[in-house]
Amino acid sequence: MTNNINQRLQGIILAVVGASLWGLGGTVSDFLFQQRHIDINWYVTARLLISGIVLLVLFKIMNRHKSIFSIFTHVHTIFQLVIFSIFGMLLVQYAYMASINYGNAAVATLLQYIAPVYIILWYIIRRKEKFKLFDLIAIILTLSGTFLLLTNGSFSKLLVAPPSVIWGIISGLALTFYTIYAAQLLARFQSILVVGWAMLISGVLMNFKAPIWHFDFSALTISTTAYLIFGIIGGTAIAFFFFIKSLTYLTAKETTLYGTIEPVMAIVASALWLKVAFLPLQLVGIMLIIILILTLSLKKAS
Template sequence: MSQKSRTTGLLLVMSGAVFWGVGGTVSQKLFQQYGIEVNWLVSTRLLIAGILLLAVQFLWKDRSQILDVWRNKATAFRLVLFGLLGMLAVQYTYMASIDHGNAAVATLLQYLAPVMIIVYTVLRKQAILSSRDIMTVILALGGCFLLLTNGSLAGLSVPMPAVVWGVLSGVSLAFYTLYAVPLLARFDSLVIVGWAMTIGGAALSFIHPPWRADLAGLPPEAYGYLVFVILFGTMLAFWFYIESLQSLAPKETSLLGSLEPLAAVLTTVFWLGEPFGLFQWLGTGCLIGMILMLALTGSRKGTGGAQQAADL
């Protein structure tokens, strides 16, 4: 592998991770400053990004897979469930957590998914609890306590609805990660994620169709934020991540993907001006440390790169 190819891979995965993290913060601004409705943004984001990813597959990769995935009834059924209970659930719960709280907390809570997978596999007796797993759980629980309480038992420093939606986002991501394994073993990631986004976006369109939105009163910068969330924070972020796998090891992409929560926290605090206490910073450090430990030591089947695949 040439040094140029490796450098390109590093730039791609780092750009994708930053796009994901900043995309959550920009979504928060759209919700809380411009009154954009969660259902509308999720359905629009999924539909447009899904169609664009399928277009990338059609133009530059094996286009036959786009329809092949539907030829087997069992595979098609799994794909529909993945789109509804996996992709749509992850996206909606994550965005709802941002809407009720902020992007930093929502992103960090979603990163509890690997811990939930560890607990699930141990309870199902599919794996034995290791010392590394115990340390992962301790970092996750301790980090969440500090993040959500800022070190005080008197009450939460984050609105309860944001916490509930954030934890549900982690649960959804755990399901998303485990349920996608058989599909990703047979078909390209762009095909599976592209169709899952399209399915999820189409389903939510029955509740809030993308074409029924009053955007006339938005200032020009709001349109720019919408384009960023849909194009950069969704479609390009995932594409860059997939392309980086051509020149980097999966462990490297997972490790560098940890820039996402850091980008979300920094932009939430310094761009949007959200208050963040000392203990919340310590909690953030614990959670990012957990992520780095999983990326460096390797994780159970299905947990590696889970967040990168779901933050679209």
């Protein structure tokens, strides 16, 4: 009995820390773009390449008798992986970072977390699900919360830079594709293997645009290096690993609920550390979106 309690506690800690690292990773990225002037293209390349390698190494450590190349056994699977890498992993990572670069981590994270509503709409349009009262409530919460977050209730003034809003919406749409399209791959392979290869492949593609070696490493300070390590590895690879590891001790339903800590952490860190200020109706919008995220998670967990 005591052992089961300890294992459950370990799972909760892993899930909470993993989700928190994701949220903090976005805020650290915000700091690096705004305060240390790190180029977003180089940062995305480094984030994807290094995190992909780290995850594949972790997969091999945990599965010593399995090949990391097992996902490349069929042409159709390779095609699916490449599509997922480009239009799922690369697009969602780049769009999220671009939204942060033009705005801030809190707004970018909230815009990305609207993705479950896009998924609901997709299934309704495809007639795979019937339109329910819950769907209407989710859409109203989304529209109301997003409107207040971006405008503070004004119909004539946008408080968030338009490029940040556009990239944030693209990030949410890309996450929708990421979630739906990955289902077939995740049904056959461990998520750490799929995500590891998707990151590595998309990182190699980004490397053609912004080579990882095209960076003035001599100008790096100790603090900037520490922030880069955290943003690239801690807020990406380790965060994902902890969250997936928590599934060893918790159900997927439970980890989904703990995952809602990510946007909360991004908002709190942005406000306390980066001094991002929100107007009263923006705070109402934030609460509506958080309620939406929590409600969607509870529905998924039921």
